[in-house]
Amino acid sequence: MYKKLAAVGVTVLLVGALSACSFGDDDKDTSSNNGSKETTSSKSSSNNSSTDSLQNKNFDMSYEDAVSAFKDKHSDADISGVELEKNLGKYVYTVDGISNDNEYEMKFNAETKEQMSDETDKLDQEDAGGVEKENEKLNLDGIKTPKEAMDKAISSQAGDVTSWNIERELDTTYYEVTVKQDNNKYDIKLNAKTLEVLQTEQDD
Template sequence: MYKKLATVGMTVLLVGALSACSFGDDNNSSSNNSNEETSKSSSSEKSSSSDSLQKKSFDMSYEDAVNAFKEKHSDAEVSSVELEKSLGKYVYTVDGIADDNEYEMKFNADTKEQLSDETDRLDSEDAGGVEKANEKLDLDGIKTPQEAMDKAVSEQAGDVTSWTIERELDTTYYEVTVKQDNNKYEIKLNAKTLEVLQTEQDD
């Protein structure tokens, strides 16, 4: 009789122990799956942060900023356009050159407010239209900033922190800054074809 009770007792204990192990495995499996999903989610968020300029839209387009500059300085040619975050605001900076002066205007991209307008005299060797001819941007037929950012991120994953339209020799180009973790990359693209001209890691 006692032997039977002891055998039954041992059987109950073994079944209980096996159930506990199985339950623990299920918990571990569920926990692991949850961790994997969290890891995937955070990885996805890292590669496409909402802070990236690529994901943002503004009331003021770069064309609006250029036109506002030209209305104020009709004698000047635009020499560069930049969009970046400054002191918590997204700011367009438009530079231009006339025969004897150079200008810089800044605009709030969200409100279209003019933030500043500065004028400097050109040095004698740059005056008389020399610098104006050398620095003038060719904006006809260029790709949009969105297309340039999309292309840059396809070359180097990360968040776009700024873009600039500039000129070197006879080529008008975009320079798009992409940040990934603690690394910054400058990607230069032909503004008309989006051909990658240069990719440089910023130290």
């Protein structure tokens, strides 16, 4: 009888020891999984653009505000180009416009809404009378926002957005987004209404 009790006692001790080992293994697996999750998380965050990227900045003056301010001054003109870039430490909107007989360029500080300049040039005789205006004026109705264009550009080429502009070529209005990665710069052209990538060029 004593032998039976001893055998039962040994069996209980073995089961307890195995259970303890099992729990220890589970703890190791859990910490290992946590470690791999942290590594994945840090890797994905390192792929994001930096805080210097235009994609991650908000300004008191939107591009619509800049266009409206331009039209308030030059009601006879159509918009022919809009650009946002950092210039001498300031983020600057450049709005270009064209009327039947003149070209205009206005600059605004995107952070303060301050008007920085307003220039007018008379068109050459062959471009006057609305000829050049028909070729250059933009149709901004229904286009995507600059943020959407920047997000699309970054999805096709990782990096920091340093500038964007809206222009027209033939009948296509497009965004050109400049992305910098390390020492390389890429100009990505996107259809302004569909965000289809039209062209990607690497600057020399």
